[in-house]
Amino acid sequence: MQSAMFLAVQHDCVPMDKSAGNSPKVEEKREKMKRTLLKDWKTRLSYFLQNSSTPGKPKTGKKSKQQTFIKPSPEEALLWAEAFDELLASKYGLAAFRAFLKSEFCEENIEFWLACEDFKKTKSPQKLSSKARKIYTDFIEKEAPKEINIDFQTKTLIAQNIQEATSGCFTTAQKRVYSLMENNSYPRFLESEFYQDLCKKPQITTEPHAT
16 A cells, blocks of 8 residues: 555655546545545654653653654744744654655655765764765665655766765755755645644633632
8 A cells, every 4th residue: 555655646745746637536536545645644643742742841761762752832833934944953843854754755855864964974084985875875876775856967976976975975965855855845744734733822721710
């Protein structure tokens, strides 16, 4: 089922082409696919609400291998809409955005961007070279397991650059992927039900006074 849904979603996380047909059967099939994707997305994101503690009250107890995220306040969540960098700078926001991209079957974009961020911080020439080769085999080369959608010219340039790796090997590709996420997935994340719920302030209910 997941592979079938993957084929139905474009590689760049761009919505499906509406020119495919307008017959009732096609519309029904498209609506069913939409509901399936939405259900899968909600499943992937729900653990954030279940495993996150409230602001200012970190969880205590035995350490767990699974990272715990502190659920942001509505005010903090609203900051994510001001700029894409605000979202990426938040640990909870970044984790939620990654889960959202997984629901759209394009998590390779954020994974590549994060790999590039780590790569740029590498000081050792030996580690720089080995990391460059891994990023290339994971994300760049043809039929890579997490192949990103960049043009052939950029791929060729990267293949040449990693022969003598520098911190700027993937700069062009990283900018391309950042732009894809900022212009495509980020706006849809902000419109998502999950994000809208985070921005809602809890309603304070008052009980009527007894007379």
